[in-house]
Amino acid sequence: MPEFTVRRLGPGDAAALAWVARDETDFTGEEPTPPLTDADARAYLGDPHVWHWHAEDAAGRPVGFLMAYVHRNRHGGARHVMFEEIGVRESWRRRGVGRALVAALHDRMRREGIALVWVLADNGGAQAFYEATGYAVTDRQGVMLEREV
Numbered sequence: 001m002p003e004f005t006v007r008r009l010g011p012g013d014a015a016a017l018a019w020v021a022r023d024e025t026d027f028t029g030e031e032p033t034p035p036l037t038d039a040d041a042r043a044y045l046g047d048p049h050v051w052h053w054h055a056e057d058a059a060g061r062p063v064g065f066l067m068a069y070v071h072r073n074r075h076g077g078a079r080h081v082m083f084e085e086i087g088v089r090e091s092w093r094r095r096g097v098g099r100a101l102v103a104a105l106h107d108r109m110r111r112e113g114i115a116l117v118w119v120l121a122d123n124g125g126a127q128a129f130y131e132a133t134g135y136a137v138t139d140r141q142g143v144m145l146e147r148e149v
Contacts, residue, residue, distance in 0.1 A: 003057065003058070003095065004055045004056060004057055004058075004063055004064075004092070004095075004097060004100070005055070005056055006053055006054070006055050006056075006100050006101060006103075006104045007053065007054060007056065008051065008052065008053050008104070008108075009045050009052045009053065009054055010045055010046070011042045011045045011046040012042075012045075013041075013045055013054075014035075014036070014038050014041035014042060014045070016054055016062055017035060017036060017041050017044070017045070017052075018035035018036075018041070019061070019062055020054075020062055020065055020087070021033050021034065021035040021036075022035065023062075023089075024087075026089050026090055027064070027065065027087030027088065027089055028085075028087040048070075049069055049070045049071075050067065050068075050069060050070075051067065051068045051069070051070065051081075051105065051108060052065065052066070052067040052068075053065065053066045053067075053101055053104050053105070055088070055092075055097045055100060055101055062089075063088065063089045063092040063097055064086070064087060064088040064089065064092060064097040064098060064100075064101055065085075065086070065087050065101070066083070066085070066086045066101035066102065066104070066105055067084050067085050067086075068081050068082060068083045068084055068105055068117070069081065069082045069084055070112075070114065077114075077115060077116055079112075079114050080114065080115075080116040080117065080118065081105070081109055081114055081116070081117040081118075082117075082118060082119075083105065083117050083118065083119035084119075086098060086101060086102070088101075098129060098133075099133060102133045105117070118138075119135060120144070
């Protein structure tokens with residue numbers, strides 16, 4: 001029996017999102033963030049364009065997560081996926097959790113007939129992981145900008 005299982009979260013899984021938010025540092029090294037309200041979590045997890053998976057241990061505790069967005073295109077392929085974020089608990093790294101989560105994303109893409117996925121890497125470790133799972137650096141490099149409105 002595997003040490004963990006992977007499942008896609010649904011609208012009733014707000015508690016799982018809150019658990020990851022509370023333990024953010026263990027998953028991503030970032031400071032904990034306030035969890036979504038129950039209503040916002042249901043909307044997030046109920047949105048068909050949001051794909052969010054958890055890897056869970058035998059007791060149902062999250063040991064990893066992956067979230068991605070499905071985007072519609074104005075030309076070319078009808079849709080593509082933006083692989084937004086992945087996190088694995090420190091003690092669960094190098095045990096296949098990240099690869100299993102990426103495999104779940106790719107399986108879903110195949111079932112949906114979506115061929116293209118892209119991800120931004122913000123450090124060398126992330127880039128090495130993505131390349132190990134088949135991603136390649138493209139010549140389309142940009143600068144990410146943001147603004148609060």
